[in-house]
Amino acid sequence: MLQKPRPLQKLLGNWQQGDGPLYARLASALRAAMAQGDIAPGIMLPAERTLADTLRVSRTTVVGAFRMLRDEGWLDSRQGSGHVVRHPQHGVPSPYVNQDVVRAMARNPMLRRAAPESNGTVDFSASRQAGIGALLARVAATQMPVLETLPDGSGYQPSGLPALREAVAGYVQQVAGLPTGPEQILVTSGAQQAIWLIGQLYAPHGEHVVLENPTYPGAISALRMAGANLEPLPVAPDGFVLDGLEAQLKTMRPRLVMVSPSCHAPTGTVMPIAQREALVALIDAHQVATIEDQTMLELLVDGTRPTALAAISATAPLLTIGSLSKLFWPGLRLGWIRAPQPIIEHLSRLKAVVDMGSSPIVQMLAVGLMAHADEVRALRHAEIRRSLDVLCAQMTALLPDWSWQRPAGGLSFWARLPAGTATEFAQLALLHGVTVVAGSALTSDGSGDDHVRLQFVQDDETIVLGVRRLAQAWQAYASHRAGRG
Template identity: 35%
Template structure:
């Protein structure tokens, strides 16, 4: 029986493969197989996807049919691709020896997510929320804006940070990604340009493309945000919207200063361009230095702020929010019904409990993340001394500059050492960042040391020989 899944055309597969050839004509089949593995590991070729025929691939790829056949045979031997006469070929399972990378392999270390496990106080908050559920069960349970008590708690935290906020300026969402999708729906349509940092959060870029809008990158510099570059991009591209992560930017970890916020907000106001500010990581400052005021304190009603409990408390809560002017909140709620009818009540009650006395928990989390960051810094210095990076003052990851443009190759080979990584080009609008790699430090210190030790082995092998030989790639992770 064939698995469910759509078919990908040869032209689209070629577009996804990009510059897949790394080692010249002699290694063409190995390079092609490795590139397809990466697309599966990245989720861009989901399990069940029907592949183009070998004849179609021969027409669109500048290689011989023998090369294509050899690559597919290798992937069939690994179990990644399955075929049946008369039915073609399809993606059969996850990448890795014995199906390890997405399956039940206990040796897998996933470094694709800057997402920590839940803190111990979450279970207690859930128990307290459960006692409040009976009073909500007699109602319809739909709250398009969110529970009043949670909206007030979120508003109070903004006010405490120096940005006076009322509950009617807050909408509760199912995570920050959902909040971003709502904002995109309100502000941008097909063909509209959306200004983004480069590099930036890959899922934010995917949301822009899903809205049929066009992401316009503005490069980050070593010092962060260059106001003149934004002024030029606003003038030349005429975007309908901008998306920024000024608080421990993902993936660079940069923090926009108060002076930078004021200058950038002035440029955006002059262009009358609304800006969506993603504050997902704002609670994770790892120093005692005071944080700048929120961007909305400088940009006024042009700023729509996204927040989330995913990084500070737990991603499994799936609770986020939007902070905006009352007028924008009204417009957001009016259009929300086309996407969903509200965020689950129980999760909102849990977060309400967590925010009653949030600082002790957040203080402990920050200490843990600071210690794990220092472990990652030490391990990278030991195992990848040829790489460079800035130690961020907050956030959950290190943005590393490699000694050669080999990020994608490292991500491919790392799968066979029990590591899952996001290659640098995923953070860019049109590719690039091949000399960059994000290393999260959300795992325990013991796991981080093991992961970065493996990463050092991978980096050495890739730098020395390109992709590992096929026999080495097939070795199961033990």
């Protein structure tokens, strides 16, 4: 079910803090929500008196804020018609867009406008892994003879270059323990496209899809764009909650399930083998197509690699997805789907409609990079362990009342606030020079607003500074809550 829009006062957060007249601060908060898409074009804002009563300010404050936004081109105000949101770069308000899709994309932190890196803000919304520029240059040099021959063909290969499909098949067999042939591999533009393609094939017309809660925000956006109705499968800090899944399978009869049992994002949880077997038994019994997201498998640093779901049963309808982005570089934009050959052929036709196939040049570079997977994996694991050691020490020392568990790997640190909402706190944290993502942006039902996500792979100095600023922001937030209580 699509998430209900959040109340306007929730979107504005602690807007009264800051400098300048009160109406200018309100205008600034409204402008930010409009720019981020939380308040989409075509939406009608509450009447001036209604909004004033809701925010507990004078009507003059609201009138001044609306006037400022109208002068800047953010509002279209007409006598008797209210105040309709527009965008300064749009000629007219646009009430016919799919507002649910706009809101879904706006809640994805990856799609928000990034703050300039030069402003001194510590950005925990994205990890800063070591670059592979030198390795990429070496690989490009060794691949040059092959690259020179690529233009001899059309370049249209929706399933992927044979060389990369073969390399990925071997990689999946080695890393995930799944015997795989190249005919079972579809090369995609990252795991994001893999999720979208599968969603389009299985659940494009409002069918139910069971999705972990919380989860990777790109999955929420991709499946909502496919038209699916998302049903949450809870993930607790100490493990997956499968008790309600059987009831969902019986009553809702979902067309698709998606899980990330190996280093789940954002919690870093690894599903134990007993739960994996129970989950696969349910999938097999109900024959519900299921995505096993192994994107974070290579970033698992604690414990041995777990058994893949597809290795537990030969008859359960499982599709496995993975990506080279987390191991090598997000900008590589290459992922894959592993599935039975007939399903791969269907998905290949669908991908051809979308982009005619991923870039063969990038695919050939990926073939060369995969030969260096072991050395890059060692680099990533060292980064993750070092960053986690520093972050956990700082969190324990400076934010002792926050609740968290050290993740088994990955890039995300999932922390629970002692009180209040993460949406409010994230806005205040930004004023203190540190960016975090509120947990509600990572859930399909708007829950999780008592958690924040930190992308923790940073240099030591950045982590220390960032947690110190978080602690300062939390002290201010807790004092503010105490004052208004």
